[in-house]
Amino acid sequence: MTTIRRKFAWGAPPTGKMQSTWARCVITVLRVVAFSRPRVAALFLALASVATPTTAGAQWSRVYDTFYFPASHNWAFRNTYPQADRLFNAFDYGHAILYETLWRNPNGSVQRLEGREYDYITRTLLVRPPRVPLEEMAIEPNYSRLAPEAKAMFEWAHILHRQAYDVLADPGIDDRERDDRMREILAYYRGRRDLRLSEKPKTMALMQEQPYSLAFRRGYPKFNGLIWAYHWLQVGLYEPLLVATEPSARRAGIVAAIARFQQMLVSAPDHTPYVMPMTAAVAPAFAARYPEFAIIFDNLHSLHDVISDVLANPSVPRDRKRAEILRAVSRYRDDTTEVMTVDGWKRMSAMMGIENQGGAAVGFLPALPTPTVARGAVMQHDANGNMVGGDHAAHQASPARPSADAHAGHAMPGAAQDPDTAAVLRTLNAFHAALVAGDSLAALDFLDDSVEIVEGGTRQTKVEYRSGHLRADMNFAKAVPRVRGPVHVRVQGDVAWVTSTSTATGSYNGRQVNSRGGELAVLQRRSGTWRIVAVHW
Amino acid sequence: MQCPRWSATWRAHAAILCTAIAVPGMASAQTDYYNLDAGRPLRVEDALVIERHAFEWQVAPLRFSGARGRKTAFAVEPELAWGIMPRMQLEVGVPLRREGEGRSALGAAGVDVSLLYALNAETLSWPGLALSVGAVAPAGPFGPERMLVTVGGIATRTTSAGRVHVNAHVTPGATSRDASDDASRWRVGVAADRTFAVQSTLLGADVVAEQPLGASRVQWSAALGMRRQVGPRSAVDVGVGRRLGAQGEWFVTAGSALSFGLFHRGLR
Structure with a gap:
């Protein structure tokens, strides 16, 4: 009994009135019922440890789940296209492990997500996806x-996704009935007013111009590319289901879209989408016929990115993350915050460039399209979808609003870059990604044999760098996330030079790092491939 | 669809099952294996309720039990649960038991009706909490002589390593005259489970202490069990347990759950 009392005394002290009341009840029960019987007392002790709130009662949630809309088309997609259906089961894992890792392991999440989890997902899970959700x-x-409320919202929208696939995949539903069924499942979705996303298109400001914005895409380029590839396929599959009239053509379209998705992952993040795939661009026929669905899905995917940013950005304190998530969730549910016109949403989707979004979902060429912007580029637009920024409209990439976040607000190269500029950026970004990943062979592969590396007052050759400072650079890059600022690229013939600034914030070897730096890289095209011939840090 | 031929009771169950399988418009709770039901396979359940509008049919939930010097008893405990309101499920079950030899040895052990109401969704600060109230009405040769009402509370705490559940139930006003195999004056149980998410499999164990109506001493039992999702609408479970004491009583359970939807009438 003494032991039990001592154990109880070790428990966390009550932090609020509700908790104190709860603790008094438990103590009373223990005294009256349990202490004379040690094993029973142990059970009550377990009850106390399970049921006692750990912090003040600010997080009471009453959100609940609702069942799938019962209909004869349920499971048509799974039965007809099991390969695609299983991929979506695997996608569930990717979305979930992303948030769990960002929240649970904020200091080591870059290495884990960009390394172990990415490899597990792409090499195992997507190769042998689960049979059941x-x-x-x-x-x-x-x-x-x-954030159980946000989780429930996502699940409710994912159910809408799956039901829409079922309606479009059911061979027993004719064209007119299909529209009726789509209206029916949309009405069912709207019925959960506490969970439904807005059917008004939202501007990119919600996603890209908040204090926490861009942290995920910049700090986790591979995983961000994976998520955008997921979203490309999730909206892209609607297109072959809708535009193909024959079952064989539908099947061919589904298979081709899945193959294109897998092609994107071969060299991530170089081949994954560079900006968020928009339904109106990737699946234009679907978006034209069912715009409410397309807008809901774009809002869903946008909110996905927002929550990733909130969780990934260290400038949002841990005790503020839930509040920021719920704030973002409410903004995507209401019909007033940062709303744009439907025509503007379509215009914006087109102006973002289909080649930057992973390409069209049907009728594509064997080769992946060449993006015309830098990875993760930010493009500003007005409520009518027009790019803004005067003469440099297409190149403007920086959030215009003042930001409280030290990591936000940096400009990135914008739209309409020529292929040479894009190729130069791809090479340099891949070099940095290899450093972050700790892949020394890949990093060295981007360096020309004649490279000169000027760093810390010394000049090193490739051989000297390999045996010298490379290891330290990789360790630092892995440990301290770096947010790059504006990147300027100049190309003259076969030579290009790239300048950029960056901010590094984190801890390294036990000390806090919060530094700004600059980079000048010179690249030369050799046999059609851009290689780094000089770097100055 | 043809239904199997069997006794009247079995035919009734089979008819419901066939209906459930054949009704157009069925859909599924997608991960039934994660939502523990009492007795499937552990006696301790979690604080989750099935989704609003969902139905879940416990198909052929079998239970074998025995003890030293006693013949093996067999029971089937079919049950239908319905997500009748937000955070609330209604369950109706007719446990059937077979003891001894002969056709007459098979009979109902009462009619079990219960409500489970989840107070909240689990958060970082609050465990999932639920209240339950159930009644076993007298019916059949193995049922109680009068209606027994049980009230209880359930808590579930989720961690990275797994979940812990605590159940506490009490049957007020029950006396030893109401004794039946399942009735207790009070019952407290603790369970822990771990989920293998990609395999859609859950392993769990529980320990239960109870004061049976027909006995004066506290009785302890422990069990191990597994639940697995085998399809988007179906899950299976198996469990094995033992009452801790001189009798050496053991029990084995096996069953499956099928979820489906029949209709909806708007949402609130």
Whole structure:
């Protein structure tokens, strides 16, 4: 009994009135019922440890789940296209492990997500995807408890996704009935007013111009590319289901879209989408016929990115993350915040460039399209979808609004770059990604044999760099996330020079790092391939 | 669809099952294996309720039990759960038991009706909490002589390593005259489970202490179990347990759950 009392005394002290009341009840029960029977007392002690709130009762949530809309088309997609359906089961894992890792392991999440988890997903899970939908609570137990409302919203929208596939995949539904069924499942979705996303298109400001914005895409380029590739396929599959009239053509279209998705992952993040895929661009026929669905899905995918940014950005304190997530969620649910016109949304989707979004979902060429912007580029637009920024409209990439976040607000190269500029940036970005990943062979592969590296007052050859400072650079790049500022590229013939600034914030070897730096890289085209011939840090 | 031929009771269950399988418009809770039901396979359940508008049919939930010097008893405990309101499920079950030899040895052990109401969704600060109230009405040769009402509370705490559940139930006013195999004055149980998410499989164990109506001593039992999702609408479970004491009583359970939807009438 003494032991039990001592254990109880070790428990966290009550932090609020509600908790104190709860603790008094437990103590009373223990005294009256349990202490005379040690094993029973142990059970009550377990009850107390499970049921006692760990912090003040600010996070009481009453959100609940609702069942799938019962209909004869349920499971048509799974039965007809099992390969695609299983991929979506695997996507559930990717989304869930992302949030769980960002929340649970903020200091080591870059290495884990860009390394181990990415490899597991692309080499194992997407190769042999699960047969049944996964329980996300089991993958993201901590994130699910942080924001159960957001999780429920995503699940409700994912159910709409799956039901829409079912309607479009059901061969027994004719053209007119299809529209009726789509209206029916949309009405069912709208019925959960506490979970439904707005059917008004939202401007990119919600996603790209908040204090926490861009942290995820910049700090986690591979995983961000994976998520955007997921979203490309999730909206892209509607297109062959809708435009193909014959079953064989539909099947061919589905298979081709899946193959294109897998092609994107071969060399991520170089081949994954460079900006968020928009339904109106990737699946224009679907978006034209069912614009409400397309807008909901774009808002869903945009909100996905926002929550990633909130979780990934260290400038949002941990005790503010839930509040920021709920704030973002409410903005994507209401019909007033940062709303744009439907025509503007279509215009914006087109102006972002289909080649930057992974390409069209049907009728594409064997080769992946060449992006015309830098990876993760930010393009500003007005409520009518027109790019803004005067003469440099297409190149403007910086959030215009003042930001409280030291990591936000840096400009990135904008739209309408020529292929040479894009290729130069791809090479340099891949070099930095290799450093972050700790892949020394890949990093050295981007350096020309004649490279000169000027760093810390010394000049090194490739051989000297390999045996000298490369290891330290990789360790630093892995440990301290770096946010790049504006990148300027000049190309003259076969020579290009790239200047950029960056901010590094984190801890390295036990000391806090918060520094700004600059980079000048010179690249030369040799046999059609851009290689780094000089770097100055 | 042809239904199997069997006794009247079995035919009734089979008819419902066939209906459930054949009704157009069925859909599924997608991960039933994660939502623990009492007795499937552990006696301790979690604080989750099934989704609003969902139905879940416990198909052929079998239970074998025995003890030293006693013949093996067999029971089937079919049950239908319905997500009748937000955070609330209604369950109706008719446990059937077979003891001894002969056709007459098979009979109902009452009619079980219960409500489970989840107070909240689990958050970082609050565990999932639920309240339950159930009644077993007298019916069949193995049922209680009068209606027994049980009330209880359930808590579930999720961690990275797994979940812990605590159940506490009490049957007020019950006396030893109401004794039946499942009735207790009070019952407290703790369970822990771990989910293998990609495999859609859950392993769990529980320990239960109870004061049976027909006995004066506290009785302890422990069990191990597994649940697995085998399809988007179906999950299976198996479990094995033992009452801790001189009798050495053991039990084995096996069953499956099928979820489906029949209709909806708007949402609130």
